[in-house]
Amino acid sequence: MDLLLKGQLSFLAKKHEVIAIAGEDDHLKTVASREQVRVIPVTMQRAIRPFHDFVSLIKLFFVLRKEKPTLVHSITPKAGLLTMTAAWLAGVPIRIHTFTGLIFPYRSGFMFTLLKMMDAFICRFATHIIAEGNGVKELLVQHSVTTKPITILAHGNVNGIDVDFFSSSAIKEDKASLREKFGIAPPATVFVFVGRLVKDKGIVELVEAFEELYANNKTVQLVLVGPLESDLDPLPTALLDKIQNHPNIHQMGYQSDVRPFLKIADCLVLPSYREGFPNVVLQAGAMELPCIVTDIPGCNEVIIPDENGWIVPSKNGKALSLAMAKFCEVHEMQPAMAQKARKEIVSKFTHELVWNATAAFYEQCEKEINV
Numbered sequence: 001m002d003l004l005l006k007g008q009l010s011f012l013a014k015k016h017e018v019i020a021i022a023g024e025d026d027h028l029k030t031v032a033s034r035e036q037v038r039v040i041p042v043t044m045q046r047a048i049r050p051f052h053d054f055v056s057l058i059k060l061f062f063v064l065r066k067e068k069p070t071l072v073h074s075i076t077p078k079a080g081l082l083t084m085t086a087a088w089l090a091g092v093p094i095r096i097h098t099f100t101g102l103i104f105p106y107r108s109g110f111m112f113t114l115l116k117m118m119d120a121f122i123c124r125f126a127t128h129i130i131a132e133g134n135g136v137k138e139l140l141v142q143h144s145v146t147t148k149p150i151t152i153l154a155h156g157n158v159n160g161i162d163v164d165f166f167s168s169s170a171i172k173e174d175k176a177s178l179r180e181k182f183g184i185a186p187p188a189t190v191f192v193f194v195g196r197l198v199k200d201k202g203i204v205e206l207v208e209a210f211e212e213l214y215a216n217n218k219t220v221q222l223v224l225v226g227p228l229e230s231d232l233d234p235l236p237t238a239l240l241d242k243i244q245n246h247p248n249i250h251q252m253g254y255q256s257d258v259r260p261f262l263k264i265a266d267c268l269v270l271p272s273y274r275e276g277f278p279n280v281v282l283q284a285g286a287m288e289l290p291c292i293v294t295d296i297p298g299c300n301e302v303i304i305p306d307e308n309g310w311i312v313p314s315k316n317g318k319a320l321s322l323a324m325a326k327f328c329e330v331h332e333m334q335p336a337m338a339q340k341a342r343k344e345i346v347s348k349f350t351h352e353l354v355w356n357a358t359a360a361f362y363e364q365c366e367k368e369i370n371v
Helices: 008-012 026-035 050-067 077-090 109-125 134-142 175-181 203-216 237-245 259-263 279-286 317-329 331-348 351-368
Strands: 019-022 038-041 071-074 094-099 128-131 189-194 220-225 249-253 267-270 291-294 309-312
Touching (some): 008 351, 019 026, 050 077, 071 077, 128 134, 128 351, 189 259, 237 249, 267 317, 291 317, 317 331
Parallel strands (some): 094 128, 189 220, 189 267, 220 249, 291 309
């Protein structure tokens, strides 16, 4: 919530009393102080933990019974299932859930059935359903998860981005100085990845593609920005060794501010297997970076091939390597692509556009029940 809805809660609080519910940690404290809204801590586990989930459900039920909100809006999968169920039990009249991405289409067997059933229960208990983008909406319909109407706010995405903050001019140091600071020597074509270093983000294919590219072009550099998830989704040891020992791969770890790393780059690469509506592609576009992404929901709704980037098949290291090689060959096209990239984001995905669409949707829901 701290990062996902930054600024939105304080915007909504101008017209509504807003209460933020999430696990008790420093992020929730930040939300309280920055957004100036009341917060209530309720711990919710990301993984499936039946006993802990039941305890969280009971706590949510009593919180909602006490607060008696007119509207409850959940976003993440586990929070959605628990919150929509608790809100239905507590008699909350308006229950909204936003699907930011679906997991079950990318699973098989028992997990496919279980995760799909969980999403179906969310829809059953929700009065209104929002999909973060057209791709997510199409998957919900294709898999018959619900027959209820599905709304997309504005052009998609749950929060939009601050296009003044994510602007190349907002970083005062020039590209050359930043590259020297991070140990990248000229000449270099720099690709950057921003996200969790896990298999579902396409890290295996990215390293494979980069190694193939590097074999023919020793000036290419790959910057990886994001944390490892050694407990939940560890990378193979052999892959970690490649990342840590390759002379032109730079592992930067988690960074609270990714803008300097976007500024040193020539191109963002996001070879993810699944996304809802990836913020990093919006951020990179606003920072005037072309993007190479996979043909998945969200990514293929932002990138226009040969205009502001390229789209490649998911889980295909060879196709990814070819796209990265193509970028190196048409490097002179970057200034034109950079302008188109930022223009696309500024025209469709600003904070204000998404926030106003959210506020208008709330008002529409209230009118439906004559609040």
